Amino acid sequence: MRAVPLLALILPLSLAQAQSLKMEPHTFQARDGRSVEAELGTLTVPLRHARPEGPSLPLRFVRFKSTNPSPGAPIVYLAGGPGGSGIDTARHGRFELFLALREVADVIALDQRGTGQSNLHPELAQPWGIPLEQPADEALLTATVKKAAAEASRAWASAGVDLGAYTTEENADDLEMLRKALGAPKLNLWGISYGTHLGLSYVRRHTQRVDHVILAGIEGPDDTWKRPAHAEALLGQWEKVLKAEGARGPGLKSRLAKLLNALKREPRTVEFTDSETGKRQTWRLSHFDLQRTIFESMRDPAIFRRFLTMLPALETGDYSPMVPFASMLREGVLRPMPLAMDAASGVSPARLVLIEREAAKAMLGGSVNPGPLLAGDVLGVSDLGESFRGPLKAAVPVLLISGTLDGRTSPDNAEALRPGLSRATHLVLVGAGHDGLFQSDPRILERMKDFLKGEALRDERMEIKAKP
Secondary structure, eight states, X not given: OOOOOGGGTOOBOOHHHHTOEEEEEEEEEOTTSOEEEEEEEEEEEESSTTOTTSBEEEEEEEEEOOSOSSOOSOEEEEOSTTTOOHHHXXXXXXXXXXXXXXXXXXXXXXXXXXXXXXXXXXXXXXXXXXXXXXXXXXXXXXXHHHHHHHHHHHHHHHTTOOGGGOOHHXXXXXXXXXXXXXXXXXXEEEEEEHHHHHHHHHHHHOGGGEEEEEXXXXXXXXXXXXXHXXXXXXXHHHHHHHHHTTOOSSOHHHHHHHHHXXXXXXXXXXXXXXXXXXXXXXXXXXXXXXXXXXXXXXXXXXXXXXXXXXXXXXXXTOOGGGXXXXXXHHEEEEOHHHHHHHHHHOXXXXXXXXXXXXXXXXXXXXXGSOSOOOGGGSTTOOOOOHHHXXXXXXOSOEEEEEETTOSSSOHHHHHHHGGGBTTEEEEEEETOOGGGTTTSSHHHHHHHHHHHTTOOOOOEEEEOOOOO
């Protein structure tokens, strides 16, 4: 599809116009059919906050009005990704949470710039792929993604897309404009994963406008690139979990190492029929393919347990259970907002050295950062620099929520922030993964509500029972 020029969709507006806010009644319907009366808002913001007279874009959000007669500061939900839609999150799995938090204040499901209903160019997407018959490794994946990013950024720039406008700092300043437009003295922030990265940027840039902050699955200012040591430590935790459950014989890490070593010596050929096309396919499954499968599966305990059921077959030389992972491992799509956001956030030189050193020794190597991109790989994107990634100091109330079996955002990320957050409390969910940081136990919501109401919380380790 031919790209629609972005500049044909946006017009230069005055500062007053750029701050315009429109609200209208809205019946919000959840995926399960339930509905609630809410408001649909549109806030027009500058594409570049440093250029308020320049092009602008509309941000869309849904406001769920508080049931409290004396509501606190508005609670703004910051979706993960980057690229997740706050409105879609409210419509799907977290609908109950949005309604429950109305007990404290208005709750806002925001579509950040470039996402959901705040995306002016949803048709723009750049696919990339590595042929199944070609064994993949880290270098090949990185080269493939970099080539796709270069091609996409050139094409999108020609279509009028300002990729440099998609940074976490621009995103944070959108939140400040939203606060002003709502007439709220302060904001409560509620974020997960990338949303915590954004929330921390707002805390740094607009500290005096923060009431309370809930951050779950923490991605700190310099955590965009993941540490191989965290994945290695999580494999060790899983080994202990399985032994406690009665597992016998060689430990998990020993079993995985044996499989990885065999594939490193010789990739395996897997023949299968594509379920969509009906064509026969030949996959040269590599050591790197298995590394990535292990890492991707560790996102959440339920997913990793499904991976564990495959191990006996793999150990007999039957790699057919890996077929469902083939397309995920060998194909992908780049989109403007997440591509630019991550590239701009980048990685500090010191962390990059640490990651490279850890990757050389870790079982999963560089698979924890598949196809990483820097600002120089994406036309029009500038690195946010060490002032963005450096230590953060703020005396605002922060509730940090981490899962001990979260393969995306280690609890260590939260602890690394503690020295600079003098009023932080850490809720550690023992047995929870990345997908269970809010709803794996009803006590989590109670802690969140208490925190937002101003009650003092203490550091806590909460045991989460695995769902059958």
